[in-house]
Amino acid sequence: MIGTNISLAAKELKAGNLVAIPTETVYGLAANALDEAAVKKIFEAKNRPINNPVILHFPNKISVLPYVEGLTDDAHKLADAFWPGPLTLLLPKTAKVPNLVTAGSNRVAVRVPNHLLTLKLLSELSFPVAAPSANPSGYISPTLPEHVEKQLGNRVAYILNGGPCVKGIESTILGWDSDGLPIIYRLGSITQHDIEAVIGIAPKIISKEHKKLEAPGMLQVHYAPKTPTKLSSNLPKTLKDYNGKKAVAITLMPMEKNIAMVKNLYLSVDGNLEEIARNLYKTLHTADAMNAEVIIVEEAPDTGLGLAINDRLRRAASL
Ligand code: TXA
Ligand code: MG
Numbered sequence: 489m490i491g492t493n494i495s496l497a498a499k500e501l502k503a504g505n506l507v508a509i510p511t512e513t514v515y516g517l518a519a520n521a522l523d524e525a526a527v528k529k530i531f532e533a534k535n536r537p538i539n540n541p542v543i544l545h546f547p548n549k550i551s552v553l554p555y556v557e558g559l560t561d562d563a564h565k566l567a568d569a570f571w572p573g574p575l576t577l578l579l580p581k582t583a584k585v586p587n588l589v590t591a592g593s594n595r596v597a598v599r600v601p602n603h604l605l606t607l608k609l610l611s612e613l614s615f616p617v618a619a620p621s622a623n624p625s626g627y628i629s630p631t632l633p634e635h636v637e638k639q640l641g642n643r644v645a646y647i648l649n650g651g652p653c654v655k656g657i658e659s660t661i662l663g664w665d666s667d668g669l670p671i672i673y674r675l676g677s678i679t680q681h682d683i684e685a686v687i688g689i690a691p692k693i694i695s696k697e698h699k700k701l702e703a704p705g706m707l708q709v710h711y712a713p714k715t716p717t718k719l720s721s722n723l724p725k726t727l728k729d730y731n732g733k734k735a736v737a738i739t740l741m742p743m744e745k746n747i748a749m750v751k752n753l754y755l756s757v758d759g760n761l762e763e764i765a766r767n768l769y770k771t772l773h774t775a776d777a778m779n780a781e782v783i784i785v786e787e788a789p790d791t792g793l794g795l796a797i798n799d800r801l802r803r804a805a806s807l
Contacts, residue, residue, distance in 0.1 A: 489645075497609050507646045514629040517620055533640055534624055541590045544599075546598060549564075556580060562686075571602075580595055628773055660674065670683065712803065713783055715782065716783070718730070726784050730784060736783050738755065761789075762793065764788060764793075
């Protein structure tokens with residue numbers, strides 16, 4: 489069932505059931521984080537490997553404190569600067585956090601999402617909710633309630649309808665290494681530069697080539713359509729290469745001259761990166777439903793938010 493009934497969503501969560509919740513990034517598949525049986529349902533519904541930990545969601549910074557071994561000055565500064573918002577912090581956990589949530593790691597991922605309905609819901613609960621993106625493992629994340637309904641409708645007790653997600657890509661994940669140096673484990677709409685502006689040091693970005701992946705969100709082939717997908721840095725050439733195939737071209741802006749006569753979906757009217765991020769998954773969902781032989785996606789510029797967009801596109805690409 490889809491609706492905006494916060495009390496009903498709260499009731500289902502208290503009863504140990506799954507509820508899809510809107511956030512500013514993507515829809516989450518939420519369960520009571522302190523109830524292991526409820527958290528297990530998340531893994532089953534998504535077909536998610538049990539070694540892939542999940543993020544805890546809180547209504548505010550204060551409510552996070554019982555679940556982490558204190559916040560450093562920098563963690564306080566970042567929380568104050570970006571919460572509620574698309575920043576997830578990886579912090580040492582307390583015993584209150586079930587091991588299933590962190591996949592046995594001694595660090596827990598925490599964030600305060602920026603969505604009015606979900607903040608209201610979280611403030612009515614006496615527990616944090618564990619919530620990965622509400623998609624089957626490996627598939628495109630949902631940015632509309634309809635995406636959740638289509639993919640996992642029969643697995644959730646309720647879908648809280650918060651409309652389209654305004655950011656459109658998952659939160660930035662930030663942690664600190666054993667020397668106390670900040671690391672971005674997953675790129676998101678809060679950029680390296682945004683973080684540097686608050687803590688005075690640019691976090692290192694752990695690239696996908698890095699061998700020991702600490703966040704499986706960094707894994708290859710993730711966020712992927714079922715249709716074979718090609719990422720292109722040279723659209724005219726790629727269109728030529730796939731000439732004769734039934735293709736959908738997803739471009740950053742409307743195609744000026746559709747010489748290849750392919751179907752064209754565009755991510756923005758003027759190349760604005762925030763608009764491109766917001767429309768990215770929705771457009772991939774649409775393209776994937778068009779029965780094409782190939783989806784061709786145009787790469788974004790590799791700067792600022794473009795880095796996070798390209799990170800997702802590289803993982804979505806299978807060709
Ligand atoms: O924007 C978001 O972060 C969305 C919304 C719903 O909040 N959530 C989300 O969750 O993207 P998920 O599960 O799809 O991605 C979470 C990523 C995964 O790559 C997971 O491995 C990593 O965070 N992660 C979670 N807990 C972790 C931990 N304790 N240590 C390392 N990585 C962790
Ligand atoms: Mg996910």
